[in-house]
Amino acid sequence: xxxxxxxxxxxxxxxxxxxxxxxxxxxxxxxxxxxxxxxxxxxxxxxxxxxxxxxxxxxxxxxxxxxxxxxxxxxxxxxxxxxxxxxxxxxxxxxxxxxxxxxxxxxxxxxxxxxxxxxxxxxxxxxxxxxxxxxxxxxxxxxxxxxxxxxxxxxxxxxxxxx
Numbered sequence: 820x821x822x823x824x825x826x827x828x829x830x831x832x833x834x835x836x837x838x839x840x841x842x843x844x845x846x847x848x849x850x851x852x853x854x855x856x857x858x859x860x861x862x863x864x865x866x867x868x869x870x871x872x873x874x875x876x877x878x879x880x881x882x883x884x885x886x887x888x889x890x891x892x893x894x895x896x897x898x899x900x901x902x903x904x905x906x907x908x909x910x911x912x913x914x915x916x917x918x919x920x921x922x923x924x925x926x927x928x929x930x931x932x933x934x935x936x937x938x939x940x941x942x943x944x945x946x947x948x949x950x951x952x953x954x955x956x957x958x959x960x961x962x963x964x965x966x967x968x969x970x971x972x973x974x975x976x977x978x979x980x981x982x
Contacts, residue, residue, distance in 0.1 A: 838857070838861070842865050845860070845862060854877050854878070854879075856879070859880075859883075860883050860884070862885050862888070863884050863887050864886070866888060870885075870894050872896070874900075875897075875899045877900070878901075878902065879902050881902050881905065882905040882906075882907075883906050883907070884907040886908065886930075887909070889911065890908065890911040890912060890913060891912045892916075893913070893917055894917065895917045895918075895919045896919070897917060897920065898920075898923065900923065901925065903925060904925050904927045904928070904948075905926070906923070906930070908929075908930060909930050909931070909934075910933040911934050913935060914935045915937075915938070916939060916940050917940065918940045918941070920942055921940075921943070924948060926946050926949060927951065928949075928950065929946070929951070929953070930953040931952075931954050932976070933957075936954070937957075938959065939954075939963050940963065942965070943966060944964075944967065944968035944969055945965070949969055949973050950972065950973055952969070952975045952976070954977050954980065955978040955979050957979075959977065959980040960982065962977075
């Protein structure tokens with residue numbers, strides 16, 4: 820169990836009552852309507868092909884990990900996750916991102932590596948809190964001019980793209 824928790828990207832000061840890991844626990848929480856206390860949701864490797872809209876019910880979610888799934892897109896309604904600080908979408912099939920991403924004003928880490936992204940939305944430059952942006956191993960050919968608006972202290976990895 821300890822090894823798995825290290826893989827959850829949880830680094831410090833974590834209250835284990837605020838974590839949901841896996842589809843079983845996710846479905847149990849939905850049934851119980853006890854969603855407000857959950858700040859971390861991990862559905863890595865759950866073979867998801869569509870973004871579960873029920874995730875939007877977790878209004879206090881700060882970290883969402885949907886790595887190693889088969890997601891092709893994110894819904895425009897992702898903007899409802901206003902408390903989100905870290906979004907991990909590594910190793911999916913994402914082809915594009917919604918313009919509504921710009922409303923995630925708290926987002927600090929956005930991990931989009933190992934997807935099928937050919938371009939980024941112009942709105943990505945409006946992520947004012949962004950500190951880490953991982954875009955390696957996509958199909959990016961160009962970058963939006965708005966990316967220049969991201970603060971200079973933001974780490975951006977663009978390795979292995981078509982730039």
